[in-house]
Amino acid sequence: MRVHKLTFAALAVAASLSLTACNGDDTTAQGDPSSASSESSSSGGSGSGGSDQGDAEQGGGKDSGGQNSGGTDEGNGSNADGQTAKCRTDALNITASDSTISGDPDGTVAVTLENSGEDCALSGFAGVDLKTSEGSLSAERRGEPAERMILKNGKSVSFGINYPMNDSGGSGVKITGLVVTPPGESKSFSLEWPGAGTLPVTDGSGTPVQVGPIGSAGQGS
Incomplete structure (x- = not known):
């Protein structure tokens, strides 16, 4: 009977170790989603490139403004000195x-x-x-x-x-x-x-x- 008790005790210890190992795997698996969430957040950070595109568009607006002022200069009938151009x-x-x-x-x-x-x-x-x-x-x-x-x-x-x-x-x-x-x-x-x-x-x-x-x-x- 003592032998059987030792055997049962050994089995109980083995089962306990097995359950502990399983719980450790679950903890690791739960760590993965947090890592994925961090990567997703980093990816969202690179989305600030939208602001870069906005800056580029603003820069384009400045260029467009320059072109408009150039068009005004061409259409005012004056020469580079601001005087009336000579008759052609x-x-x-x-x-x-x-x-x-x-x-x-x-x-x-x-x-x-x-x-x-x-x-x-x-x-x-x-x-x-x-x-x-x-x-x-x-x-x-x-x-x-x-x-x-x-x-x-x-x-x-x-x-x-x-x-x-x-x-x-x-x-x-x-x-x-x-x-x-x-x-x-x-x-x-x-x-x-x-x-x-x-x-x-x-x-x-x-x-x-x-x-x-x-x-x-x-x-x-």
């Missing part, structure tokens, strides 16, 4: 008419520049070249350069071209056209010549054609 050939309606006064020894052609764009600035002299049967003939400037003026949209200003009349009785030099270059511009505009058809033949010492400053043929309109 493409924005001017250029016409020419015979303005010779009866009894004058010289002929006169008035060239009118009408602004069809934004307000712009003019000053000095326009470039004038006559196309002739003998080649191109550049006009000589006469008088003081015009001071800077603002030519508003729809307004016009004129200047005069003076040339000698061909009273020699000979055929003279035939005029075939007129080329005008607005002040400060490199692009020219070609017109029909409205004045007398010929110039007297010269000795080649200089041009007989003269151009006045902007505004020299009237006050504009």
